Amino acid sequence: MASPKNTLKQRNDFFSKxxxxxxxxxxxxxxxxxxxxxxxxxxxxxxxxILKQQLGRAKRAIDEENYSDAVTFLGQxxxxxxxxxxxxxVEDPNNGAPVxxxxxxxxxxxxxxxxxxxDGTFRSIKxxxxxxxxQLPDDALxxxxxxxGADARALLRTSLENNDLAGLTQVxxxxxxxxxxxxxxxxxxxxxxxxxxxxxxxxxxxxxxxTPAARKRFDPELSLLLAVCWDHARLQVEAREVLMxxxxxxxxxxxxxxxxxxxxxxxxENPIEWLRNVASRSGIADTSGFTxxxxxxxxxxxxxxxxxxxPLQASRWRIRTAVDSxxxxxxxxxxxxxxxxxxxxxxSLHPLIVNDIVLTRTPERLIAVNFKTGKRVWEFPWFNTxxxxxxxxxxxxxxxxxxxxxQNELKxxxxxxxxxxxxxxxxxxxxxxxEMGFADFGANNTRRLMMAPGGAQVNIPGGPRSTxxxxxxxxxxxxxxxxxxxxxxxxxxxxxxxxxxLGAPLPLFGQLYVLAELNGEIRLCVLDADSGxxxxxxxxxxxxNQRIVFDRLRRLAGATPSFGDGVLICPTSAGAVVAVDIxxxxxxxxxxxxxxxxSTNNFPFNPNTSSSKPTTRWQDxxxxxxxxxxxxxPVEGNDILCLDLVTGKLLWKRKRDTDMYIATAHEKLAxxxxxxxVVAYKLADGEPAWESPLDDGNEMPSGx
Numbered sequence: 001m002a003s004p005k006n007t008l009k010q011r012n013d014f015f016s017k018x019x020x021x022x023x024x025x026x027x028x029x030x031x032x033x034x035x036x037x038x039x040x041x042x043x044x045x046x047x048x049x050i051l052k053q054q055l056g057r058a059k060r061a062i063d064e065e066n067y068s069d070a071v072t073f074l075g076q077x078x079x080x081x082x083x084x085x086x087x088x089x090v091e092d093p094n095n096g097a098p099v100x101x102x103x104x105x106x107x108x109x110x111x112x113x114x115x116x117x118x119d120g121t122f123r124s125i126k127x128x129x130x131x132x133x134x135q136l137p138d139d140a141l142x143x144x145x146x147x148x149g150a151d152a153r154a155l156l157r158t159s160l161e162n163n164d165l166a167g168l169t170q171v172x173x174x175x176x177x178x179x180x181x182x183x184x185x186x187x188x189x190x191x192x193x194x195x196x197x198x199x200x201x202x203x204x205x206x207x208x209x210x211t212p213a214a215r216k217r218f219d220p221e222l223s224l225l226l227a228v229c230w231d232h233a234r235l236q237v238e239a240r241e242v243l244m245x246x247x248x249x250x251x252x253x254x255x256x257x258x259x260x261x262x263x264x265x266x267x268x269e270n271p272i273e274w275l276r277n278v279a280s281r282s283g284i285a286d287t288s289g290f291t292x293x294x295x296x297x298x299x300x301x302x303x304x305x306x307x308x309x310x311p312l313q314a315s316r317w318r319i320r321t322a323v324d325s326x327x328x329x330x331x332x333x334x335x336x337x338x339x340x341x342x343x344x345x346x347x348s349l350h351p352l353i354v355n356d357i358v359l360t361r362t363p364e365r366l367i368a369v370n371f372k373t374g375k376r377v378w379e380f381p382w383f384n385t386x387x388x389x390x391x392x393x394x395x396x397x398x399x400x401x402x403x404x405x406x407q408n409e410l411k412x413x414x415x416x417x418x419x420x421x422x423x424x425x426x427x428x429x430x431x432x433x434x435e436m437g438f439a440d441f442g443a444n445n446t447r448r449l450m451m452a453p454g455g456a457q458v459n460i461p462g463g464p465r466s467t468x469x470x471x472x473x474x475x476x477x478x479x480x481x482x483x484x485x486x487x488x489x490x491x492x493x494x495x496x497x498x499x500x501x502l503g504a505p506l507p508l509f510g511q512l513y514v515l516a517e518l519n520g521e522i523r524l525c526v527l528d529a530d531s532g533x534x535x536x537x538x539x540x541x542x543x544x545n546q547r548i549v550f551d552r553l554r555r556l557a558g559a560t561p562s563f564g565d566g567v568l569i570c571p572t573s574a575g576a577v578v579a580v581d582i583x584x585x586x587x588x589x590x591x592x593x594x595x596x597x598x599s600t601n602n603f604p605f606n607p608n609t610s611s612s613k614p615t616t617r618w619q620d621x622x623x624x625x626x627x628x629x630x631x632x633x634p635v636e637g638n639d640i641l642c643l644d645l646v647t648g649k650l651l652w653k654r655k656r657d658t659d660m661y662i663a664t665a666h667e668k669l670a671x672x673x674x675x676x677x678v679v680a681y682k683l684a685d686g687e688p689a690w691e692s693p694l695d696d697g698n699e700m701p702s703g704x
Contacts, residue, residue, distance in 0.1 A: 043541040043576045044590050045521070047111035047125045051077055055113065055125060058132060067140035070132075075148050077129040079174050108173075108536055110587040121648040124587035126173075133177040134211050141213055145178045152180035159184070165191060173584060176207075182214040188583075189225065197509055198232035203566035203583040205229060209242070220246055220253050220264075228279045235565070236272055243271040293353045294425040300506055300563035301625040303665050317374025321362035330407050331414065338415075344660065344675055344700040346619050347414060348421035352430070354475060359430050361421050363413040366432050368479060378478040380471075381434065408441045412556070418620075419503045419558035426507035426529060429472045429482060433501055437465030439555040464549045470501045470514065472532055483532035486516075492532045496525065500548050502573075503560035511535060513582070515559045515570055517548045522572050524561070524580060536585055540570055540578045557621045557635040564625030567645055571623050573635055579648055589648030595636040615675050619660045626665030627683055633662055640672070642686060652686035660701065673701050 046052075058073035112122035133144060152175035159167025168191075171184035185208050192201035205226040208214040215222060223246040230239035246253075247264055255262045257278055265274035298304020322328045338345055351360035357377065358369040368377045413420060417436070424431045469491070472482040483492045490497030498518055505514035505527070512527040522541040527534055548555050557573040567588060568580040575595045579588040596617075617635055624631040625645065632641040633656075640662075641653040658675040665671070669680040669689055679691040694700075 042592065043522075043543070043572070043574055044112045044122055044592075045539055045542045047113055048080075051080055051111065051125055052113065055129065058129070062132065062136070067136060068143055070136070071140060071144035071147060074129045074133050075144065078126055078176075079148075079151075108585065109539060112587060112590050121643075121650070122590035122592070124589070126586050127581075127588065130176055138213065141177060148175050149178045149180065151175065152178040156180040156184055160187075169585065172204075173586065177211070177213070179217075182208060182211075182217060185214070186218060186222070189229075193225070193229065195509075198229040199235075199566055200509060200583055202226060202229035202233055202235070202238075203581070206566075207584070220250050220255070224255060224279075227275055231272065231275055231279075239275065240271055243275060247271070292355065292425075292427055293351075294427060295352070295506070296350050296422045296424070296504065296560065297622060297624075300508065302562045302622045303624050303626050305664075305666075319367075319369055319374055319376060321360070321367070323364065327363070327406070327410065330403070330410055334407060334411055334414075339700075342700065343615065345415070345702045346660065347703060348416055348418050349414060350422050350704065352423050352425055354425045354427055354430065357475065359423055359425070361413075361423070361432075363410055366423070366430070366434075366473075366479075380432065380473055380479050380481075409438060412438055412441070416556050418556060419501070422504040422558070422560065424504040424507055424512075424560075425475070426510075428476070429474055429529065430479075431470065431472055431505050431507070431512060433468055433470055433504065435465065435467075435469045435487065437463055437468070439464060439552045464555070466500060466547070466549045467498055468500050470505065470532075472529065482530070485527070485532045493527070493534050495534050495537075499525070502548070502554075503558035506561045506563060506568075508563060508582070513561045513563070513568060515540075515561065515572070517543065520544065520547065522559075522574065524568075524570055524578075526582075538580060538585070538587065540590075541572050541574060541576055543574065546574060553636060560622065562623040562625050565628060565645060567625075569623045569625065569630055569645075571621055571632070571634070573621050575634075575636060577623065577630070577632060577634075577643075579630075579645075588646075591643055591648045591650070593632070593634065593637055593639070593641060595634070596638045615658055615660075618656060620662070624662050624665055624670070626670070627668065629665075629683055631662055631665060631670055633659075640670075640681070640686070642670075642683065654681065654686045661704075675700060 054073040054077050058070045058077075061067070061070035061073065110124050110126045113125045113128060115121050115123065133141070136144070152171055155167060155175070156171050158164070159171065165188065168184045168188050171181055172188065175181040176185065185204050189201045189204040189208075192198075192204065205222060208218060208222055209226050223242050227239045227242040227246070230236070230242065243265070247267075250264065253264050255264075255278070262278050265271050293304075293306075296302070298306065320328070322331060335345060349361045351358050353359075353371060356371045358371050360367060360369070366380045368379070369375065370377055417439070419433055420436050467487050469484055469486040471484045473479045474482050485491055485493040485496045486499045486501060488497060490499070496516070496518070499516040500518075502515040502517060502522070505512035507513075507529060510529050512529050514525050514527065516523055516525050518525075520543050521539045522543065523537050523539050525534055525537045546554070554573045559571045559573050561571075562569045563582075566581070566583060568582050570578045570580060572578070576590060576592045578590045580586070581588045617638070618633040619635070621633060621635045624633075628645045629651065630643040630645050630648075632643065634641075638656050639653045640656060640659070642651045643649065644651055657679075658677075659672045659679065660675065661673055663671045663673050663678070665683065668683050670683055672679045672681065677691050677693040680689040681687065682689050
């Protein structure tokens with residue numbers, strides 16, 4: 001496929017050379033029926049057979065107290081490299097120093113193993129291997145260090161010599177339960193503190209804290225560092241628990257801070273106040289507060305608090321976002337039709353406010369508007385060469401068929417297409433998806449699919465697309481293009497060639513966490529925010545015949561990660577959710593749930609359509625994180641589910657009534673907006689706490 005900056009003529013030449021035939025498919029609407037748990041399709045890629053065999057052998061060896069074999073098998077799981085050989089140090093051509101090579105994709109992958117109990121929760125095979133190692137007696141861990149300690153020391157040494165944080169991460173991933181692994185984890189934690197990332201540091205320190213051998217080596221310093229990080233991350237309950245445990249174990253301990261001996265707090269002292277007195281807060285940046293609205297639902301937990309206000313009838317300024325008056329009239333007709341059918345109007349376009357600039361999508365572009373004056377500052381794309389732009393312009397023709405098609409496009413962009421309407425920013429750049437195409441418009445609609453030699457799909461203007469683009473735009477220079485990834489070539493990151501990004505990225509600590517469908521897999525891709533280059537990735541689920549180009553529901557729902565207490569939660573809109581430990585770059589748990597969609601046959605062009613009425617399903621599949629709980633409202637399911645953030649265990653679930661989305665989780669309650677009421681559910685057990693019907697029976701929710 002040509003670059004998005006080429007002309008339309010080049011695109012047409014390409015299509016004329018590769019087009020073999022056209023397939024006309026009539027899309028049809030399906031009404032969902034609930035699956036039983038037995039019929040849930042496993043979307044998790046199974047661990048390689050050799051790894052599962054090694055895990056089984058390790059467990060048997062542990063039962064037989066044959067610890068020498070046990071640590072060998074567990075170590076092989078943690079250092080498994082697929083078809084790739086072990087990482088070896090190579091010499092730096094400049095100074096001859098050994099430099100550890102970048103960890104290969106095969107080496108970095110983690111996999112799930114089947115749950116012991118049929119509760120839908122899967123566990124990471126590498127996390128399980130580390131868990132088993134951590135439970136071994138001291139003599140067994142000495143055997144493990146004897147076998148793998150030399151490799152760990154070599155990798156640690158070369159990483160330190162080259163100031164390579166990625167190398168330190170490799171040490172903790174492969175050799176955590178060695179002396180060098182513990183040392184690398186402490187160094188990474190201190191590095192994260194110095195970079196102003198207390199929560200990430202706390203996660204690394206917590207892993208050491210929960211490991212008896214590591215805690216024995218580093219306490220009481222380890223406990224103090226962990227408590228400091230919890231406190232800076234605004235997790236005072238966790239900080240207090242660590243301090244109280246430290247006091248119980250070391251009641252008379254002293255710390256040397258700034259060459260001054262400091263005694264641990266007295267029994268009548270407040271431990272948090274003592275902590276803040278002895279540990280200066282100036283060393284770690286405060287990352288918990290925010291003054292901007294830089295992502296969908298405000299914060300990585302998707303549960304931001306903001307100052308409320310009264311509804312205002314008068315507007316400060318107004319700016320037109322439609323192409324012209326004809327589109328404006330079509331939008332008014334769509335809104336009128338929605339009201340006549342008693343459908344709530346929930347826009348899929350969600351503006352951001354960053355540095356006094358309002359960023360929002362129109363049906364065609366991203367625009368930046370001065371918050372104070374309402375003046376349009378810049379827009380993207382500023383060129384007219386994309387497939388979507390050419391199609392949208394052609395639809396302005398006044399034929400009856402073109403007018404109906406244009407209405408479908410406007411309806412999808414403004415009220416249905418969540419990935420298109422959601423943006424993300426880190427206050428330096430804004431990140432936007434484009435070249436999205438359109439999902440199938442549903443019943444009684446004819447769609448064309450162009451096929452190239454070998455059966456590969458070729459994107460056509462306005463049709464479903466198998467690839468799209470993610471771009472970083474610099475805010476200081478009025479939206480100048482910093483980088484672009486995705487599409488057929490991958491543009492600035494060849495490893496992302498063929499990717500379809502499922503939703504806006506989540507900016508965290510200078511990196512972007514984005515979900516993409518690539519080669520039939522849903523993958524978590526972690527990109528450098530400045531360059532767009534991929535830092536690491538992890539496969540999450542495999543789609544088989546549920547590719548995004550044929551799945552209307554999944555395409556429009558989108559999927560964007562949420563983050564809380566150090567855990568990244570990745571929805572898929574494909575019957576599963578996955579938790580990732582970003583500090584360790586490993587899978588934490590996976591959970592599968594019932595869907596309400598009929599099973600599709602193996603014919604890959606079977607369109608999977610679903611009613612788009614807001615009253616028929618959840619409208620927002622974003623994951624809400626609150627009180628160490630995960631709230632799921634999957635668009636492909638008919639339940640609200642509450643999971644434990646750390647273990648992924650199902651705590652409770654309730655059938656959706658007329659609920660449309662979770663508005664917030666506040667004071668131990670999850671507040672849900674339904675078509676005619678607002679309902680609060682108890683986070684503890686899911687039971688209703690209260691509900692507030694709309695005063696007027698004709699009123700409906702509008703906006704977010």
